Ligand SMILES: Nc1nc2c(c(=O)[nH]1)N[C@H]1C(S)=C(S)[C@@H](COP(=O)(O)OP(=O)(O)OC[C@H]3O[C@@H](n4cnc5c(=O)[nH]c(N)nc54)[C@H](O)[C@@H]3O)O[C@H]1N2
């Protein structure tokens with residue numbers, strides 16, 4: 239038997255582990271490859287301390303036995319050859335990948351000493367504490383940052399979803415999620431749960447079965463399209479104009495909720511005057527959606543009660559005009575009286591790690607151990623003050639700029655969990671910036687391109703090797719327990735953090751008490767604790783949970799400066815930004831930059847999800863990679879033909895910023911004139927093609943989904 243665990247697994251699988259049940263123990267855990275609205279329950283089949291097979295847990299209400307392609311490939315994920323097995327100290331140039339193993343003791347004391355030295359020399363704010371897409375360690379990381387004295391807890395949420403939340407907060411003071419089960423009409427604005435969140439996709443089909451109307455908005459054809467009553471395929475980056483066009487019809491035809499608008503909104507007359515400009519004909523001109531469909535969709539959404547909007551988690555805000563577009567979309571909720579009503583969009587704040595289930599916690603209080611006023615301004619507060627006023631983190635898209643400019647203060651060091659520079663627009667600029675740091679620590683499962691830039695790399699373990707608290711909808715809660723020993727010397731992120739806290743935050747008594755004590759503290763209002771949860775290894779449903787009532791604003795008013803829903807945002811006005819949900823062209827578009835469009839005539843959108851990949855994370859898994867082995871860009875047959883391109887031809891995909899080599903996927907899932915490419919392929923990184931500062935000034939979010947590009951056929955052996 240080989241030394242690497244992958245070889246052990248291989249032996250086991252060759253030994254037909256699936257059929258031979260002897261010595262196999264079935265242990266419950268969760269999959270955390272994916273996003274926090276999934277994290278399916280998994281039954282791990284373990285033999286001799288090795289996971290030899292996985293199956294969906296039938297008793298986990300989230301997935302009820304199902305698993306998607308990513309979860310099904312868990313064995314390849316856990317036992318992959320790229321897993322880091324020991325702490326590593328860099329010996330060669332940054333990026334060379336030359337490291338030498340060191341002990342945990344040495345690694346932790348080096349990190350503690352170096353970060354304390356930076357704190358002493360340059361101030362605590364010079365250290366950034368960063369979490370990438372994995373979220374489970376975030377509460378502890380954020381508290382550690384603040385207890386250390388740094389306001390700079392930052393995360394991947396600086397490109398994901400929080401701009402949707404910020405837009406909702408500007409309009410309503412709160413975010414409101416679709417009350418899907420009770421809705422009669424679902425306006426699905428750029429969300430594709432069939433790929434992005436498969437365990438939730440069934441909800442849409444059930445709604446359709448009980449007669450609810452479905453309107454899909456988005457340029458691509460998705461698995462939802464065949465079920466939709468109307469599909470509005472707008473040009474990428476023009477959602478705002480489309481929403482204003484729908485508002486035009488709703489107002490001009492008197493289909494809005496007059497009573498709600500009169501009593502509970504602010505700035506309606508100015509909004510009404512503005513949307514008058516967006517007649518269906520004008521809307522068609524801007525968005526490419528036929529005027530008749532704009533009218534039909536507006537009528538259907540406004541007259542079918544109750545109706546809910548399901549907004550994309552990021553596609554509507556990955557634009558240089560994203561927040562205003564999203565404000566225009568979310569304004570439709572109040573305009574039609576669907577705010578915080580059954581079957582409409584319902585205010586149900588998250589309880590733990592982005593999941594709302596009514597089980598009360600002290601997550602927020604735990605995370606912020608020090609008030610902002612006692613710390614320096616956050617990274618990004620100068621460039622994106624609105625977003626920072628609404629989202630309690632630093633804006634991580636500003637990190638490379640601040641490293642390079644050292645203004646308003648220098649950033650010297652980063653302690654990062656799951657950092658991937660390739661998610662940044664202009665990924666090379668982020669990589670260059672990381673190289674300028676005095677000290678970079680990256681904690682990851684795999685030896686990634688980013689880890690290769692670090693001074694110290696620490697081996698994290700997978701969800702199968704650790705204990706974590708997981709909330710699900712329907713009041714289901716689980717405290718997982720390791721189903722196998724950590725691989726090599728890997729450790730759980732939480733254990734690493736709490737060890738570092740000993741030296742980095744000695745004056746935080748709660749952090750000093752350790753992981754379980756902190757989880758108990760967070761859970762205190764719910765009456766739960768680690769001990770009770772441990773007694774239910776397959777999870778438990780919490781009884782007697784009171785869910786928030788509807789129409790809370792009638793008692794509490796709206797959490798906006800006017801106490802009402804704001805068509806004109808007083809917050810934006812105070813920051814000198816147009817208070818109406820103004821439509822602006824994307825910064826790169828055939829309309830705003832015709833001179834660029836002459837050379838790059840195709841509209842470029844990146845990152846629409848694929849079912850088997852999640853960002854950079856599953857490309858290395860053979861079962862998943864073979865589903866699409868080569869990087870591919872979707873191009874419409876008409877555009878392909880014009881360029882002499884056939885399916886599977888290698889092409890040069892270029893923007894003013896750079897070029898990559900990919901295969902052509904000739905398909906009509908993209909409309910004519912649009913090219914779509916998945917992000918995350920290490921050998922064909924779309925983020926090389928994007929200017930690092932191509933961002934929405936309000937949120938700081940990158941314009942990943944409305945750019946310009948060209949596609950050219952490459953000679954056969956290029
Ligand atoms: N062009 C383009 N770029 C995009 C997007 C797009 O649509 N288009 N989407 C953006 C969006 S919405 C998002 S959310 C971001 C995501 O971007 P990232 O957050 O960078 O996502 P990943 O590539 O998954 O990188 C996370 C890293 O965490 C590691 N990891 C996984 N699990 C753990 C764990 O438990 N502990 C530790 N310590 N590490 C772990 C993984 O191995 C990986 O290296 O990408 C953004 N970038």
Ligand SMILES: Nc1nc2c(c(=O)[nH]1)N[C@H]1C(S)=C(S)[C@@H](COP(=O)(O)OP(=O)(O)OC[C@H]3O[C@@H](n4cnc5c(=O)[nH]c(N)nc54)[C@H](O)[C@@H]3O)O[C@H]1N2
Pocket residue numbers: 273398399427428429430431433434435455456457458459460473474475477549550551552553554843845846847848849850851852853943944
């Ligand atoms: N398998 C898998 N699942 C994932 C992820 C993953 O990487 N892989 N990532 C997770 C993360 S971090 C996120 S943020 C969510 C995102 O997941 P979703 O919010 O569901 O978004 P996507 O799947 O990116 O986008 C699909 C929709 O966006 C539309 N769209 C495409 N381009 C544009 C555009 O330019 N403008 C507009 N307005 N719409 C556009 C498409 O037509 C389609 O309707 O998925 C999560 N789930």
Ligand SMILES: [Mo]
Pocket residue numbers: 397398399551552
């Ligand atoms: Mo995301």
